Amino acid sequence: GESVGLHLPTLSVQEGDNSIINCAYSNSASDYFIWYKQESGKGPQFIIDIRSNMDKRQGQRVTVLLNKTVKHLSLQIAATQPGDSAVYFCADHFQGGKLIFGQGTELSVKP
């Protein structure tokens, strides 16, 4: 079946360091992979996506890497700030609007 998993439920980093959040997926039929950020008491917020035929995409302070050979996705956050503290979800996006979310990694940033 389809599933999206994350390697670590929690991640703690020092302010200013880079953060790497990992995700594994099982289904190869998706057209996009997407990262969402969820702050406490709020709905998920789109961060960045990557088309399934790409290997890398960069945004503001974030980079997503896609390794289709091992079905692995990662989100790199440069110079992590306290405002980056949240739960991060990867999601498998299928044409038509179906989304399958991973279980989330809680990122804590230590000052």
Next chain:
Amino acid sequence: EAQVTQNPRYLITVTGKKLTVTCSQNMNHEYMSWYRQDPGLGLRQIYYLMNVEVTDKGDVPEGYKVSRKEKRNFPLILESPSPNQTSLYFCASSFTGTGKDDTEAFFGQGTRLTVV
């Protein structure tokens, strides 16, 4: 301001009493969907809908109904709620069909439902 609005934010109800959670979006999005979020299980899609009157089931559709008589509204209906439907619910919308930012889903603030 572009947004997805859910109501109510909090709801406590009794088993078997029909309830509706409303969702409205002002972005002219084609896709709308409902999710539930439970500890340890993440976000699971209940229903997603590409267009008015075209609905696809997500991962956990049992016990839920949706309707979309007009493009902006997508209510979630629990005909006979049970305690196992106690959860945090999110509505989301996406896709303008213009090719720009079409994968970005906008989520509402959530509805915390408790069924006793």
